[in-house]
Amino acid sequence: MKDVSNKPDSFRSARAQCRLRAPQDCIERLRRGDTDKGDALKTARIAGILAAKRTDELLPLCHPLPIHRAELEFELGEEQVTVLAEVQTIGPTGVEMEALTAAQMAALTLYDMLKPHCRPDQLEITDGRLLEKTGGKSQFRRYLR
Amino acid sequence: MKDVSNKPDSFRSARAQCRLRAPQDCIERLRRGDTDKGDALKTARIAGILAAKRTDELLPLCHPLPIHRAELEFELGEEQVTVLAEVQTIGPTGVEMEALTAAQMAALTLYDMLKPHCRPDQLEITDGRLLEKTGGKSQFRRYLR
Amino acid sequence: MKDVSNKPDSFRSARAQCRLRAPQDCIERLRRGDTDKGDALKTARIAGILAAKRTDELLPLCHPLPIHRAELEFELGEEQVTVLAEVQTIGPTGVEMEALTAAQMAALTLYDMLKPHCRPDQLEITDGRLLEKTGGKSQFRRYLR
Amino acid sequence: MKDVSNKPDSFRSARAQCRLRAPQDCIERLRRGDTDKGDALKTARIAGILAAKRTDELLPLCHPLPIHRAELEFELGEEQVTVLAEVQTIGPTGVEMEALTAAQMAALTLYDMLKPHCRPDQLEITDGRLLEKTGGKSQFRRYLR
Amino acid sequence: MKDVSNKPDSFRSARAQCRLRAPQDCIERLRRGDTDKGDALKTARIAGILAAKRTDELLPLCHPLPIHRAELEFELGEEQVTVLAEVQTIGPTGVEMEALTAAQMAALTLYDMLKPHCRPDQLEITDGRLLEKTGGKSQFRRYLR
Amino acid sequence: MKDVSNKPDSFRSARAQCRLRAPQDCIERLRRGDTDKGDALKTARIAGILAAKRTDELLPLCHPLPIHRAELEFELGEEQVTVLAEVQTIGPTGVEMEALTAAQMAALTLYDMLKPHCRPDQLEITDGRLLEKTGGKSQFRRYLR
Incomplete structure (x- = not known):
């Protein structure tokens, strides 16, 4: 694990995305919040936020950081949903991995549901x-996205 | 969380993949095992295996399962690496999400390194x-892949 | 930790409850799903399910159990919400603590929001x-409740 | 998760309580430290402290905080035990939820034992x-309590 | 992670030990249960039991197992304490690592206190x-020990 | 848990060790990175780093600290391997326990493999x-070592 003791604390934010391709009726279920396992978008938001806070446990060489904000958004297309994750901290190293992890775990939660x-x-x-x-x-x- | 009490235990396995696109010299670093943070493929293997075992903590509606085997493989291309995850259990429900989670967390570990x-x-x-x-x-x- | 090796696996379920007292307009927020931090009932459901699966990490002398089902329900009254948790397993010991933990963590999540x-x-x-x-x-x- | 990047770090503390009602001979067991599973008060103290440190994993929208102190106390009555939790930090947001979570998990540990x-x-x-x-x-x- | 799907479940137990060397007055503190941080032996017992249940998270290639029993004992000598851990399961693979991990984490807890x-x-x-x-x-x- | 609110943040580091005694051919396997479960030294490094970051979850009375660096080294002897762990932070309390925990968990990982x-x-x-x-x-x- 790289040493970050010499790096000053500063405000840092990161935004990341991923996409889940799914059939139209599945996207419709996301919109209505009614999969058999519950409201998928709201569940995925929580899974993504929790994952952001645990990134340093999941990615072995990530530093623990005091996550100041983590938020997920979902853009529903015709046959896909774009997952957008934003994370902020004041710390010695960036939160890219936290944002990427949040997006992927939210997408996996949608997949599961x-x-x-x-x-x-x-x-x-x-x-x-x-x-x-x-x-x-x-x-x-x-x-560009 | 869906009830799986009526489902009999049976042998179940799943294989999943994802890909990380990266510049040629990064792929070369993977091959030689020498990123600044260490040997990325071997670290990603461990991150993937650990993630497979914690899938039910990460995906809220997944059932805990006694993972009998989890393994990762990496196929290095010219400007990409394919991450392959395989998971096995004897249980009442499948291990698709475990395999998908293992592949994604391994890919995120490569990304981080x-x-x-x-x-x-x-x-x-x-x-x-x-x-x-x-x-x-x-x-x-x-x-086909 | 008591030995449960001699106890045969059997189907086991448990239901538990707790109550959160809150002002009327807060209950109204729960009903409309619009606290400043998001939809509290749906978030609390996820927190409760996740807590049920981690009970053996939280309560030192609880046995790990393969949770087959965990579900939360919320009954909104005038100035209170009743949290109902139900957990099922097939295992050598009961799931009372899992149900109680799920209910309490869901209530704490509502409190937080x-x-x-x-x-x-x-x-x-x-x-x-x-x-x-x-x-x-x-x-x-x-x-009687 | 709300953004706390603009909030200055300051010393913060919180005290919370809950109560476990139990028969007189159970309270006596707490006093003597001799349940079948071990010394319940000392175990509950540890469970409460550990829970305080993991509050942000349990309550989805809580921020991770550097817990500077967490302590539990128990007041034994005739047919009840009052659990008191106190938590301190220097951080951008308060530790109410940490104190409440510590108290509830300690009470659940007593219940289990x-x-x-x-x-x-x-x-x-x-x-x-x-x-x-x-x-x-x-x-x-x-x-007043 | 090696495949254990072909291995039949059987009753398995393991006992492990380690020793902490410490000055006489520290051993005396263990005996009286009065370090500045609390009762060290009772805290170490809990830390050891919790560690046994989480061994598969700590040791990357260990299989998750349904721990049926985990117990710690402490033998106080003049300038050392012997930590004994015993773990039992019914599963496809053994619990040696669980017992060794429990003993080491209990010893580290004593060290910390x-x-x-x-x-x-x-x-x-x-x-x-x-x-x-x-x-x-x-x-x-x-x-022989 | 002791209060560290009055202690100023300062740069802190700690180095710890432990040793695993093993037969010559096992040490040879470590050197070549070819146990049946994979490359043991590289796996143990990761296990040690992850353990350093989770020390406050494993040792009940340890404070959570923002680990700035954690690194493991292995010195192979004839019939033993010395595990060296180094941890750094800027915080109100030291990282001795993090370094000791990292070394022990790395050694247990080697043992397991x-x-x-x-x-x-x-x-x-x-x-x-x-x-x-x-x-x-x-x-x-x-x-002296």
């Missing part, structure tokens, strides 16, 4: 990437 | 899907 | 008890 | 509330 | 080994 | 102690 409603080959998690990162020495912004 | 070596827009996690599932009432096999 | 909307002395968690237990050597049913 | 010694309808966890909170913008003190 | 009372070079954890293992294909018993 | 290759009485974890501690009011350095 939709899988009784379609065939496995109709579900795919894709387009997982960092959208924006502020704070620290390097700033990064992806303008 | 490669990110000091390239720009964020050069890394993307994609093609996350179930490849095969045996046991339980429905069997599924995806022949 | 309502506290920006009222004064601390308006919130109280009370009436935490087992309602029903089946399986194992002793059966128990509380007919 | 007393239940082989009485009937389920003789045990009840009640009166869970915040007693005092200092630091941050609002201060609160409940003078 | 004694360290305000002596110098670091007066504390040492040693003699960590398996004492006995039953069940599975190989049985093992160490007669 | 070597045990299919030898008899139980050929493996022993010993010499667990603090080597160096800096920061805080007391400094300590053990010059």
Whole structure:
């Protein structure tokens, strides 16, 4: 694990995304909040927030950070849902991995709740990437999604 | 959480994949095992196995299952690495989510260890899907990747 | 930790409850799902289910059990919400503590999400008890709540 | 999860309580430290302290905080035990939920250790509330219990 | 993680030990249960039991097992305490690692609670080994300690 | 849990060790990275780092600390491997327990991966102690190992 003792605390935020492709009627179920296992979007939001806070347990070389904010949003398309995760901290290192982990775990939660409603080959998690990162020495912004 | 008390225990296995796209020199680092944070493939294997065993903590509506085997493999391409996860259990419900979670967490670990070596827009996690599932009432096999 | 190796596996279920007293407008927020932190009932359901699965980590002398089902329900009264938790397993020991833990953690989650909307002395968690237990050597049913 | 990046770190403490009602001979067992599962008060103290440190994993929208102190006390009455939890931090948000969670998990631990010694309808966890909170913008003190 | 799907469930137990060397007055504190942080032996017992249940999270290639019993004992000598851990399960693989982990975590807990009372070079954890293992294909018993 | 609110944050580091005695051919397997369960040294490194970050969950009275660095090293002898752990933080209390826990969990991981290759009485974890501690009011350095 890299040493971050020399890095000053600063405000840092990161936004990441991934996408779940799913059949139209599954997207409809997300919109109505009525899968057989419950309201998938609201469950996935919680799973993503909890995952953001536990990233350093899941990714062995990540530093523990005091997560100041973690939030998930979902954009429903025709045959896909885009999962957007945003995480903020004041710390010595960035929160990219926290945002990426939150997005992926939220997408996996949606997958888990939709899988009784379609065939496995109709579900795919894709387009997982960092959208924006502020704070620290390097700033990064992806303008197009 | 759905009731699985009426489902008999049976042997179940699942294989899942995802892909991390990364620049050639990053793939080379994976091959040589020498990122600044250590040997990324071997670290990702451990992260994936640990994630498989904790899937029911990460995905709120997953059942806890006695994981009998979890293994990760990595296929290095020119500008991508394919992460393959296989999980087995004897239990009342399947291990698809365990295999998918293992693959995604392994890919995120690779991402975390490669990110000091390239720009964020050069890394993307994609093609996350179930490849095969045996046991339980429905069997599924995806022949093409 | 008591030895349960001699106890045969059997179907076991437990139902438990607790109550959160809160001002009328807070109960109204629960009904509409619109606290400042999100939909409190749906979040509390997830927190309760997750807590049921981790009971053996939280209560030092509880045995790990393969939770087959965990579910939460909420009955909204005028100035209180009753949290009902039901847990099922097939195992060598009962799931009373899992049901009680699920109910309490769900109530604490409601408390956490309502506290920006009222004064601390308006919130109280009370009436935490087992309602029903089946399986194992002793059966128990509380007919009145 | 609400953003706390703008909130300055300050010293914060909270005290919370709950009560476990139990038959007289169970209270006596607590006093003597001799339930069949071991010394219940000392075990509950540890369970409460551990729970305080993991509150942000249990309550989805709580922020992780560097817990500086967590302590439990038990007041034995004739047919009840009052669990008092006190938690302190220096952080951007308060520790009410940590104190409340510590008290409830300690009470559940006592319940778990007393239940082989009485009937389920003789045990009840009640009166869970915040007693005092200092630091941050609002201060609160409940003078009567 | 090795596949244990072909291994039949059987009763399995393991006993392990380790030793903490400490100055006489520290041993005396253990005996009286009065370190500045509380009763160390009772706290270490709980830490050991909890660790036994989480061994598969701590040791990456250990299988999750339904721990049926975990217990710790402490033998106080003049300038050392011997920590004995015993774990039992009915499962497809043994509980040696659970017993060893329980003993080590209990010893580390004692170390943590004694360290305000002596110098670091007066504390040492040693003699960590398996004492006995039953069940599975190989049985093992160490007669001398 | 002792109150550390009055202690100022300062840079703190600790180094700890333990030793695993094992037969020559097992040490050879460590060197070549080829136990039946995989590369033991690289797995143990990860287990140790993860354990350092979770010390406050494992040792009940330890404070949570923002681990800034955790690293493991292994010195292979003829019939033993010395595990060295180093941990750094900027915090109100020291990281001795984190370093000791990291070393022990790494050694237990090695034990777990070597045990299919030898008899139980050929493996022993010993010499667990603090080597160096800096920061805080007391400094300590053990010059000889």
